[in-house]
Amino acid sequence: MAFDYDKYIRPGKLPHIWCPGCGHGIVMKGMIRAIDTLGLDKNNTAIVSGIGCASRLPGYMDFCTLHTAHGRAAAFATGVKMAKPEMNVILVGGDGDGTAIGGNHFIHACRRNIDMTYIIMNNNIYGMTGGQFSPCTPTGAKASTTPYGNPDPAFDVAKLAIGAGATFVARGTAYHATQIDKLIVEAIQHKGFSVVEILDDCPTTYGRRNKFKSVIEMMNRLKEIAVPIKAAEKMSAEQLEGKVITGVLYKEERPHYTGEYAKVIARAQK
Amino acid sequence: MEKKLPTIEIIEKYCKGCHICVEFCPTKVLEMKGFVASVKNLEACIKCMQCELRCPDFAIKVSA
Ligand SMILES: Cc1ncc(C[n+]2csc(CCOP(=O)(O)OP(=O)(O)O)c2C)c(N)n1
Ligand code: SF4
Numbered sequence: 001m002a003f004d005y006d007k008y009i010r011p012g013k014l015p016h017i018w019c020p021g022c023g024h025g026i027v028m029k030g031m032i033r034a035i036d037t038l039g040l041d042k043n044n045t046a047i048v049s050g051i052g053c054a055s056r057l058p059g060y061m062d063f064c065t066l067h068t069a070h071g072r073a074a075a076f077a078t079g080v081k082m083a084k085p086e087m088n089v090i091l092v093g094g095d096g097d098g099t100a101i102g103g104n105h106f107i108h109a110c111r112r113n114i115d116m117t118y119i120i121m122n123n124n125i126y127g128m129t130g131g132q133f134s135p136c137t138p139t140g141a142k143a144s145t146t147p148y149g150n151p152d153p154a155f156d157v158a159k160l161a162i163g164a165g166a167t168f169v170a171r172g173t174a175y176h177a178t179q180i181d182k183l184i185v186e187a188i189q190h191k192g193f194s195v196v197e198i199l200d201d202c203p204t205t206y207g208r209r210n211k212f213k214s215v216i217e218m219m220n221r222l223k224e225i226a227v228p229i230k231a232a233e234k235m236s237a238e239q240l241e242g243k244v245i246t247g248v249l250y251k252e253e254r255p256h257y258t259g260e261y262a263k264v265i266a267r268a269q270k
Numbered sequence: 271m272e273k274k275l276p277t278i279e280i281i282e283k284y285c286k287g288c289h290i291c292v293e294f295c296p297t298k299v300l301e302m303k304g305f306v307a308s309v310k311n312l313e314a315c316i317k318c319m320q321c322e323l324r325c326p327d328f329a330i331k332v333s334a
């Protein structure tokens with residue numbers, strides 16, 4: 001049987017607003033399959049986002065959802081988790097939302113190791129507002145605000161998350177659709193702050209400016225640059241030049257925030 | 271024995287014509303007909319589900 005996505009989508013919400021070939025839809029489908037695999041209860045699962053094309057995702061999902069202010073998904077999600085520690089909390093958004101205006105909230109959610117899962121759709125650009133460069137735009141790439149090429153180095157989202165204290169960090173791509181749900185399943189099962197970066201495509205504002213002739217070329221690029229972590233371990237630095245490692249990149253057990261906070265409450269009430 | 275063919279449903283009002291399903295089908299089952307995807311050669315389908323998994327628009331369903 002074909003997978004029944006409709007069960008998890010608010011009636012009448014499709015077709016979605018994303019452009020032809022935008023990978024956000026592929027990520028949303030992966031996330032739905034992951035939720036299905038885990039059997040998460042709609043009434044006990046919050047999906048929280050900031051602002052951007054990627055951040056439109058919760059609007060389609062028939063769950064408890066919050067579409068908040070730009071960059072503030074982590075702040076609102078933290079509030080939800082503190083008030084209802086038993087709730088599954090999933091954050092979604094773009095690279096602009098998460099690493100520019102929301103960078104501060106992102107790193108502190110990592111540091112606190114709050115038991116939530118953050119799916120960051122990294123299309124290297126601010127899609128919604130017409131293609132301004134983001135902290136994840138590669139050096140040299142063209143954006144509406146870097147017409148002569150971006151002089152900045154890009155963030156490595158996974159390294160940023162690990163450095164800030166996230167205890168589960170994984171990376172996939174919109175091309176590798178079957179891997180998306182597996183990574184999200186593992187991330188949600190992990191107790192602590194888990195980050196799943198999905199390398200994504202924005203044909204409309206990034207592809208066109210950066211000489212990708214079609215969505216297919218953008219998908220092929222994702223296919224070519226991705227190296228599974230097991231294969232990467234056997235490759236030299238030269239062989240890994242220009243590649244991106246995918247799979248579960250980091251995992252650690254460490255006390256998580258609501259658990260620690262419950263101890264504070266117990267101490268205060270003694 | 272006759273091979274049991276899958277059913278491939280394309281929801282035309284959802285399809286945005288991105289070509290992803292057509293391009294990445296390993297056995298070239300699909301084609302573009304104007305702006306939407308359509309089934310050209312159902313017999314060749316190996317039920318790998320890659321088209322359904324990758325369609326960003328929930329527009330293609332394969333039932334084995
Ligand atoms: C406080 C504030 N500043 C700026 C904006 C304008 N804005 C809306 S979406 C967006 C960028 C979204 O980019 P990203 O998060 O990468 O998602 P994408 O659209 O690429 O999926 C910006 C700057 C806003 N809505 N609010
Ligand atoms: S502008 Fe880019 S990110 Fe936004 S929906 Fe279109 S392709 Fe996707």
Ligand code: SF4
Pocket residue numbers: 278294295296297298299300314315316317318319320321322332
């Ligand atoms: S299931 Fe596989 S073989 Fe069949 S149409 Fe889809 S991509 Fe092609």
Ligand code: SF4
Pocket residue numbers: 280284285286287288289290291292306307324325326327328329330
């Ligand atoms: S992948 Fe989906 S939206 Fe794209 S052409 Fe195929 S059916 Fe249409």
